[in-house]
Amino acid sequence: MSLNRCVFLFVLCVACREMTLAQEPFHHVLTSANSGTTESSWEIDGQAVTPDCEHAWSIRKRTLRGGRQEGVEIIIVDNGAMEIKICPTRGMGILSVAMNDVELRWDSPVKDIVHPQYVNLESRGGLGWLFGFNEFMCRCGLESNGGPTTDRFINNVGDEATMDLTLHGRIANIPARDVGVRVDRQPPFAIHIEGQVDETLLFGPKLELHSELVVVPGAASFQLVDIIHNSGAQDQEFEILYHANYGSPLLEKGAKVVVASESVEPINDRAAEGLTDWNTYSEPVTGFIEQVYLVTPKADADGRTTAVLHNSTADRATSITWSVSELPYLTVWKNTGAIADGYVTGIEPGTNFPNPKPVEREAGRVPVLPPGGSHRMTLEFGIHPDHESVSRVIGRVGQIQRRN
Amino acid sequence: MSLNRCVFLFVLCVACREMTLAQEPFHHVLTSANSGTTESSWEIDGQAVTPDCEHAWSIRKRTLRGGRQEGVEIIIVDNGAMEIKICPTRGMGILSVAMNDVELRWDSPVKDIVHPQYVNLESRGGLGWLFGFNEFMCRCGLESNGGPTTDRFINNVGDEATMDLTLHGRIANIPARDVGVRVDRQPPFAIHIEGQVDETLLFGPKLELHSELVVVPGAASFQLVDIIHNSGAQDQEFEILYHANYGSPLLEKGAKVVVASESVEPINDRAAEGLTDWNTYSEPVTGFIEQVYLVTPKADADGRTTAVLHNSTADRATSITWSVSELPYLTVWKNTGAIADGYVTGIEPGTNFPNPKPVEREAGRVPVLPPGGSHRMTLEFGIHPDHESVSRVIGRVGQIQRRN
């Protein structure tokens, strides 16, 4: 081989490698269980990673200090259009999303972002979860979700024993063990925030949550791509509910939830009282007792459905789109008490309804993962900031509803 | 306007502003929930802030490291006469006070200043609070205090449910979310240590404790000025008890508690056994079972009363002075077991007696705050280091007792 030819091939190789490198996503580890490390603060922006991207995005990690927030880690993703706050310390929950004057959040009586060390799930009759509850979206599960109850299980010696299941399970109060950031270097330069949360123990579930938030710079929506994995060698039940919560000003008198449904059932007599107006919200009413509706959603040809929450003038809305094969049930939680007490509604796709687990098991709504098995779920959260975009998404729900 | 006149006015303005500034208190934020920050160590002294003050005071903040103390924050106020240790991490409790050989403290079997993360209130049959209990003064409340019990409440779905109330409630194990220091720049140059502790949740109490410790440089006393605020939109019960604890050497055989009382009732048969000597203390007695006396204090013309604990020779004492309209009840806890087991007495003004909450509710001793309402309490803790000052404070109690 001539020298010239060698040089040519070498140059070609280098060029290829550069191209490959340029195409490999940017990757950065924020927390690693294996190395026992985390970065208390870190940031990156689009200029450094995706100079060709037209949207000025950034990702910041910071760690809160002081009081019940001490040590709480937050990742703030600004995609140039929206700001999304993710909390690895609280099970990769989403604290809030903001796009101009549309905010996905609510005013909880809990003002701090509470570190799980201050949340005793067993307290207050199994309602201790509420001491930390103020996220826009937290996952409920994985061994169980729903109201507190006593459940039977087979213990280490093979006997049937009982345990108290606490409200909405553990996953929202378990810090992620591995957290990382990936950014695609090719259009549309998607940003990925990944985190793994383990709910595993000897003589108990071996369930891993592999969560991923995907957001494209400039977009008015983002995706959650979650996998629940059974790392154990035996069948394992699980439950998950995406507890997405919305408060004022999106929630207001005359706001509505719009969803294509096969059926809508009130969870109890109290909910039955409001069944005719189940999808319309009132102004804050002091002393309002929650009303919960159990919706079996109807899907489009691809098996996907959309739930919309829009304000009274239908010029601000948010939506969740998901596959009913992945999350077949939807819970609508109306809790329109006084602002100071927590004026909020929950739009909550799930594998089940938030009844106590034995009720759900009896109804056949507690899925089981085989050994090594996984359940994958993709949810798209959208913001619709004007009349036209609201009309469009409501139209989509109408189309689904009209299907045969 | 002539130039001279302009210059004169300008100089006047600057002078006024300087005077105003000089009169504004020194203010420093140590912990801020809004900014998610805290200072792990900090200090200031009188020379820097109040050069005209004749007493050499200082304030130091530090953070303990290691074991169950990891992350515990302490503020040490030296007013030139007394050293006061405050613990923001433990609900703004007071760890100890020392003035020469008079120390307000006790020897608890718990030797560490235990971070709340290691205190599971639900453990040991609802007595888990004891795993962290070694302060000179901790607040008991706010949803409840007193012995562990089961209470009824209305849950999120409007049903009556039960929950286990744990010994002395949560507030002593909740870190303060906002902590600050203020120092007046004018005589008597009072030092203020402020902290807010939240006990709030959805479907539960929305109670905020706004605490303030005020101490004047050189003084042998300090004040607590506390406000309990209901930030919710509905009526809210609360209970608070100031659990002030005293051990050896102030507590000794022949030490006495002196208080003007309308009545003194033993809490149970065991206390009834010791009723005739209820206000006199014995030496440490191994295996001593606690005796608790429920005192309805008598007040002076201003509605204020004083409780005194003095040693056997009546030349060392400490006192608490408060308003019976704010804290109408006083509990005296005699727990004169062996030194190694915790030789201690509690002098505990409260909104109630430390019976289980249902007992207190039935007796009409559980106050209710209206929506947005507040309850303010001022307590003065004094040290009396010699025979004369002890006589004087005992005399004051006698005067109150003799009122018609």
Place this chain on the structure above:
Amino acid sequence: MSLNRCVFLFVLCVACREMTLAQEPFHHVLTSANSGTTESSWEIDGQAVTPDCEHAWSIRKRTLRGGRQEGVEIIIVDNGAMEIKICPTRGMGILSVAMNDVELRWDSPVKDIVHPQYVNLESRGGLGWLFGFNEFMCRCGLESNGGPTTDRFINNVGDEATMDLTLHGRIANIPARDVGVRVDRQPPFAIHIEGQVDETLLFGPKLELHSELVVVPGAASFQLVDIIHNSGAQDQEFEILYHANYGSPLLEKGAKVVVASESVEPINDRAAEGLTDWNTYSEPVTGFIEQVYLVTPKADADGRTTAVLHNSTADRATSITWSVSELPYLTVWKNTGAIADGYVTGIEPGTNFPNPKPVEREAGRVPVLPPGGSHRMTLEFGIHPDHESVSRVIGRVGQIQRRN
């Protein structure tokens, strides 16, 4: 005295002092409760401390960050032959021991070294301890160990009350309050890792664990020298079990536990099924229900006994040697489920069997410490890396078994 004589004496003094200093052990405090300090990272090696030692030893302290490992402190002792990982944050437990291809450890479904703040012992019906369980060796106690149960106790007012005892007690989830390193400067240059863990409270036990791990550079064994001290003024029950756990590859089909025994009893019917093969292990069997055997060991003339676990080819083994007067009972826990579910056996010397405490109390197996009393225990953990050393230690057990 002549000047010469003075000089001579002075030189002699200095020399003596140097020799004394040289003979004093190296000492370093890692965590001190009194000063409220800890060192987040630290290291030392043999060259600096024992230049005459032929084995290149080192001690490293580090602090894990991120997820449920945040703040977990680890001490890694390399004695030139073995690496021992100790966890002060988890009650001075031993995470793992490794000597070439012999590792004392197991694959727990819990992958993180979990900070105690994430372990709620009361959860899952008193089995919450399992959320952190993955050590090679953790202590179970001190107030109680064994299965969850309800026990009676005398509460603060002298009444009988009940409390839930949780699986294996608290000590493995209490951080050490004082941690230090000592290294002898004379042969055999023993390394000592010391830690104190308190389980003390008012109206409860006042039990202190003073633990010491001793390892000689180059040795294939190490010792635990533990003292449990009752710092209270009254009699105090205690229980301790050394939960030493072994997984693959040492544990495998055909592996055996060898121990000299007076008797071997199955803990329940399930264990009775496997009694004939109680000391032989199977391959991992999915769904295997644990079998527990209660062994009363037989001792040598010095009152010491040895338990051995060896692999199927008897060329890798580990042993524990202890005094039956200190720890009269041995529990063998066979839990040979699937690898993914936790394939593990426990060889567990203790003051008692892991039955619920009331059962053990009734059987006379709950020792009582008098006021100020102590119980001292010495355990030697050995690794036997070849056929010859395995034969030797099995031979020793045989000798004990054949004694009259």
